[in-house]
Amino acid sequence: MTLEELEKIVQARATATPDDSWTARLLAKGPEKVAEKFGEEAIEALIEAVKGDAPRLTTEAADVLFHLLVMLHSRGVPLADVMAELASRQSRSGLQEKAARKT
Numbered sequence: 511m512t513l514e515e516l517e518k519i520v521q522a523r524a525t526a527t528p529d530d531s532w533t534a535r536l537l538a539k540g541p542e543k544v545a546e547k548f549g550e551e552a553i554e555a556l557i558e559a560v561k562g563d564a565p566r567l568t569t570e571a572a573d574v575l576f577h578l579l580v581m582l583h584s585r586g587v588p589l590a591d592v593m594a595e596l597a598s599r600q601s602r603s604g605l606q607e608k609a610a611r612k613t
Contacts (some may be wrong), residue, residue, distance in 0.1 A: 513589055513593075514589060516575065516579055517582075517583075517588075520579045520580055524537055524580075541585055544580055544581045544584040545581055547577055548574070548581045551570065551573040551574045551577045554570045555570035555571050555574050557570075
């Protein structure tokens, strides 16, 4: 599965009723709650990374990616915009890109 395919799943589930879809239920709580859930999932992934538990990290990383896409959806940010931003950064090193953000 690609991130683009997952984005389509998020979009489809967002149109369901909150009684029928976890995604719709979360989105109904508003973008702030969606962001909070993303943060919770990110922290869980961090914990598993520190522990060195690869299977649990895999599971938590999947949750992070899913909830990232839900968060982007909640604010109307298409995945294509994020991917375009990543593509624009490929012309310079990460160190150069980070230094450019400081100015």
